[in-house]
Amino acid sequence: MISGKNLVAGKWLHSQDAKQFKTIDPILDKPLPYDFQEATSHQISAALEAASKSFELFAHTSFMQRAAFLECIQEELDVLQEDILTTYTTESALPEGRAKGEFQRTKDQIQRFIELLSEGSFATASIHTQGPDLRKALHPIGPVVVFGASNFPLAFSTVGGDTISAFAAGCPVVVKAHPYHAGTSEWVAQAIANAIEKSKLPLGIFSHLGGQSHEVGSQLVCHPLTKGVGFTGSFSGGKALYDLAQKREEPIPVFAEMGSINPIFVLEHKLQSDSGLAEALTQSVTLGTGQFCTNPGLIVACNPSGKIDLSSQIKKHLEGMQLPPMVHSNIEKQYNKQLSLLKLNDKLNSIHTSESCLAAVASVKAAQFLKDKSFSEEVFGPFTLVVDCKTVDEVFEVADSLAGQLTATILSETKDYETSKGLLIKLQSKAGRILFEGVPTGVAVTQSMHHGGPYPASTDSRFTSVGTDAIYRWLRPIAFQDCPNELLPDTLKNENPLGLQRNIDGKLTSAAL
Numbered sequence: 332m333i334s335g336k337n338l339v340a341g342k343w344l345h346s347q348d349a350k351q352f353k354t355i356d357p358i359l360d361k362p363l364p365y366d367f368q369e370a371t372s373h374q375i376s377a378a379l380e381a382a383s384k385s386f387e388l389f390a391h392t393s394f395m396q397r398a399a400f401l402e403c404i405q406e407e408l409d410v411l412q413e414d415i416l417t418t419y420t421t422e423s424a425l426p427e428g429r430a431k432g433e434f435q436r437t438k439d440q441i442q443r444f445i446e447l448l449s450e451g452s453f454a455t456a457s458i459h460t461q462g463p464d465l466r467k468a469l470h471p472i473g474p475v476v477v478f479g480a481s482n483f484p485l486a487f488s489t490v491g492g493d494t495i496s497a498f499a500a501g502c503p504v505v506v507k508a509h510p511y512h513a514g515t516s517e518w519v520a521q522a523i524a525n526a527i528e529k530s531k532l533p534l535g536i537f538s539h540l541g542g543q544s545h546e547v548g549s550q551l552v553c554h555p556l557t558k559g560v561g562f563t564g565s566f567s568g569g570k571a572l573y574d575l576a577q578k579r580e581e582p583i584p585v586f587a588e589m590g591s592i593n594p595i596f597v598l599e600h601k602l603q604s605d606s607g608l609a610e611a612l613t614q615s616v617t618l619g620t621g622q623f624c625t626n627p628g629l630i631v632a633c634n635p636s637g638k639i640d641l642s643s644q645i646k647k648h649l650e651g652m653q654l655p656p657m658v659h660s661n662i663e664k665q666y667n668k669q670l671s672l673l674k675l676n677d678k679l680n681s682i683h684t685s686e687s688c689l690a691a692v693a694s695v696k697a698a699q700f701l702k703d704k705s706f707s708e709e710v711f712g713p714f715t716l717v718v719d720c721k722t723v724d725e726v727f728e729v730a731d732s733l734a735g736q737l738t739a740t741i742l743s744e745t746k747d748y749e750t751s752k753g754l755l756i757k758l759q760s761k762a763g764r765i766l767f768e769g770v771p772t773g774v775a776v777t778q779s780m781h782h783g784g785p786y787p788a789s790t791d792s793r794f795t796s797v798g799t800d801a802i803y804r805w806l807r808p809i810a811f812q813d814c815p816n817e818l819l820p821d822t823l824k825n826e827n828p829l830g831l832q833r834n835i836d837g838k839l840t841s842a843a844l
């Protein structure tokens with residue numbers, strides 16, 4: 332049953348004084364029956380104090396203990412799967428197929444961290460035996476605050492990559508649940524709490540707090556016991572929380588993944604030869620009603636002949652298309668407001684909204700695009716802007732004008748090689764992932780994935796929020812100098828009990844010392 336209460340270190344707390352809020356059924360645009368409580372200042376402090384108290388113990392659990400804990404979370408998610416998925420579809424309007432897919436993806440994501448803990452390479456152990464005996468490995472940073480995202484109620488929320496990577500690192504987690512899917516989050520929090528109890532870990536390693544005002548998030552970020560923050564959402568939210576963290580007496584890292592328009596560059600010969608291009612682009616723009624952070628909001632077409640009208644081709648594919656509503660009426664209102672403003676912009680060549688769904692496409696000439704910064708702002712939803720370029724130079728100018736992005740895509744033919752080469756050099760300073768085929772929607776959870784990018788796509792382009800390297804956000808190096816062997820962490824002991832690959836005096840080896 333959904334209680335609407337907040338979970339603080341194993342206890343579901345009710346407060347007489349708490350503000351209440353409800354989630355919404357986006358299909359009916361009506362409130363759902365549950366009353367959720369906004370976390371009080373007392374609960375916020377209690378959660379972080381419990382997290383801080385449990386930190387030393389959790390940080391010193393073995394990698395295998397943490398792997399077993401993550402396995403237990405997978406099992407407990409399975410136990411509650413039906414409740415989780417029913418609440419997910421009711422609160423988000425995302426279809427059952429997407430709910431099931433995201434549930435499995437979330438479990439697969441946990442599996443990748445179980446595998447990482449089993450091989451242990453993320454400890455990055457190095458030993459220098461000449462001169463003073465110096466041994467260095469990574470250590471968890473302390474309690475982490477995680478903000479759930481509105482657009483992924485599972486994979487980027489309570490049990491998403493931020494929480495799981497922090498647990499894998501040995502950091503306690505306090506989740507600020509996203510207010511649009513507070514019920515789904517509560518079920519998931521129940522699964523995590525059950526797993527903690529079964530794994531006999533300190534209850535303080537997890538708390539789950541609700542709220543729909545900025546107050547809860549701000550207090551969590553400003554709390555002196557918070558040591559790091561993971562966030563996915565809007566630029567305004569991420570930047571506000573980042574600024575708060577830098578103004579604290581002790582500044583802390585905020586890893587915020589924010590807006591991106593994920594440009595796709597279609598080069599001249601590709602534009603002429605690929606008859607399936609418009610359909611593939613339309614599918615990507617409208618996937619999940621456009622609510623993916625990798626949604627391609629900008630398509631830059633190199634069209635010297637002027638004969639190919641990509642936006643009209645996309646427009647045809649939008650006709651008759653059916654899409655579910657957006658995950659919340661506030662997000663849909665914001666989307667419609669941005670479209671209305673664009674419709675007033677007389678610098679656009681064309682703008683077209685589908686009659687059967689929310690999707691829209693617009694087009695603009697490169698010269699106009701370059702004059703007006705507002706054209707490169709994210710319109711979160713099933714919208715894309717086609718920029719028509721007459722020359723390769725215009726394509727390069729558009730690339731130069733862009734801010735940091737999560738992804739950039741170059742679609743080309745062999746004959747476009749020289750342009751691709753020049754463009755690639757430019758895009759390397761703009762994006763965290765560069766694709767040469769397909770579309771940017773769809774993010775594989777592997778070690779080689781990078782989901783982050785130069786500001787404003789994220790607040791720290793050196794780190795990813797997807798894939799196992801996400802763990803490095805929650806770790807910091809400690810060097811031990813002339814430390815007795817028996818006091819060293821297992822990662823650095825002479826006998827190498829974990830069988831890790833370690834760098835010893837410049838050579839990578841799994842041998843004991």
Ligand code: NAP
Binds near residue numbers: 546
């Ligand atoms: P959001 O408004 O940034 O909210 C995300 C979380 O941060 C929520 O828990 C929110 O809680 C909290 N928050 C936001 N601003 C805050 C502030 N100034 N101080 C303290 N806490 C704050 O994002 P959203 O609700 O997911 O979606 C709104 C818009 O974000 C969308 O229309 C879209 O433009 C964008 N978005 C982008 C991506 C992406 O990946 N690029 C993903 C999702 C959404 P409270 O509301 O309780 O304060």
